Amino acid sequence: MGVGKKSMEGQIEEESQQLVEVFALEKGQPFDPALPITNSISNVICAISFGYRFPLEDKTFKELIDAVTFTSKFGGSFFYVLYEMFPWLMKHLPAPHNEAFHATKMLLSLAKEEIQKHKEQMSFQEPRDFIDFYLLEIEKRKNDPTSTYDEENMAQDIHDLFFAGTETTATSLKWAVxxxxxxxxxxxxxxxxxEDVLCSSFFSYQDLKKLPYTNAVLHEIQRFKYPFLFGFPRQTAKDVKMRGFLIPKGTAIIPxxxxxxLDPKHWESPKExxxxxxxxxxxxFVAKEQFLAxxxxxxxxxxxxxxxxxxxxFVVNLLRAFRFQLPPGVKELNEEPEAGLSTPPHPYKVCAVPRCSSS
Incomplete structure (x- = not known):
């Protein structure tokens, strides 16, 4: 599909410009950037998965955003821990986990509707998005009894793309602002x-190599404000001995x-x-192996x-369009994260003051 390659840049550029336009509507007055950021990042995943973006006012898109947002918050909540520990009990109790199940079903249902549309259009003959490429792979492997490519797995993959691909980048962008x-x-x-390096309004991801300070800022944001409470669980493929301890094969590891x-041995001022x-x-710019974001x-x-x-x-287009300032009377925005599976900033307001050069 070219995910992460040059062919994706056009879709990302379009969404970043949409976000610039939304910020511009605030005319430099204090506003909360969280929802517009989440909308834009989620629409990148829509373009990858479905081949098109949703209008921000679309009812289905709003439900999708609500589902992603609620499930992400639920994942770090007390009720989530209770459900993992006592699923047999929680199934009989009214609690947020039921709403989380509803959100998951909503997204899976949307994915299946889109898969059906793509099948009816036969668009996978000239694939343009994730569903097309997946349907093409199903067709190629239809006589392979060991194939795991099927529509149920595809719907689950789309579900995972939205939850993994929206929350992380949106959280990093909220911290950036x-x-x-x-x-x-x-x-x-x-x-x-x-401004000194990118003379033209057009730029590409490759230009990051020419911007050592900007590159350092982007890395530092993701180091300083890692978007999750902890790394994702992994499982040992064999018995492992580490520092005198035996970690048996099949053990779940949470890094x-x-x-x-934040190790002071590797960073001069880790908490700054x-x-x-x-x-x-x-x-x-110096790449560091300790950067494990x-x-x-x-x-x-x-x-x-x-x-x-x-x-x-996103960051370059926002910086070229606006200077981000604290609202009047505010000395500093809270840099402590919210508690949860993901760690976004607490709700805040900021002023996106248009730059004179952005016309």
Whole structure:
């Protein structure tokens, strides 16, 4: 499909410009950017999965956003823990887990409707989106009894794309706006580099190599504000001995990414927002193996390149259009995350002041 490759840039660019237009409607007045950000990132996943974006006022799209948002919050709640511990009991009790099931069913139902539309249109003959490519693969493997390609799995994959692909990048972008507003010196330095280097209004993900300071800022946002409470569970494929401990085959492992991302042995000021963590003395960008925001090894995040591309294109377009400022009377936005499976910032308001050069 070209996810994370140049062919995806057009769709991401379109959504980022839509977000610029939504922010511009606020005319520099204080507003909460959370919902517009989530809408835009979710529409990128819509374009990948279904081949088109939803109008923001579309009823189905609003239900989709509500489902993703609620399930993400439920995943880190007390009721989620109770359900995992006592599923037999919770099935008989009225609690938020029932609403979470409803949200999941809604998204799976939407996915199945879209799959049916694609089948009727026979669009997989000239594939343009995830459903088309998956249907084509089902067709290729229809005589293979060992194939796991089927419509149920496809619907579940689309469900996972929305939950994994929306919440993470949206959370990082919410933190980006907040941190840039809180640190105007860093914001101004990144903007100056972007304007000095990107002479044209058109740019590509490859231009990130020419922007060492901006690249450092993007990495530092994702290091400083890792979007999850902990890394995703993995399972040992064989017995493992580590530091005198035996971890048996089949054991579930939950990695603590912050133990590395905030380790004072590897970062000069781990609990501060400091882009210099990724720069050498000459201002060149330095990639660090301790940067584990996307995991590591063979089971690292499948969507890493897509997420990196989205984050870069959205931030650059927003910075070129606006200077983010604190609302009048506000000295600093809260940099403590909300508690949950994902760790977005607490609700906040910011001023997106249009730049004179953006016309």
């Amino acid at each position: 907040l941190l840039l507003a809180n640190h105007p010196d860093i914001q101004d330095k990144a903007y100056k580099e972007i 603590n990414m912050r133990s590395v991302l 927002f400091n882009p210099n963590h990724f720069l050498d003395q000459d201002g060149h 996307f995991g590591a090894g063979a089971r690292a995040c499948l969507g890493e390149q897509l997420a990196r591309m989205e984050f870069f294109i």
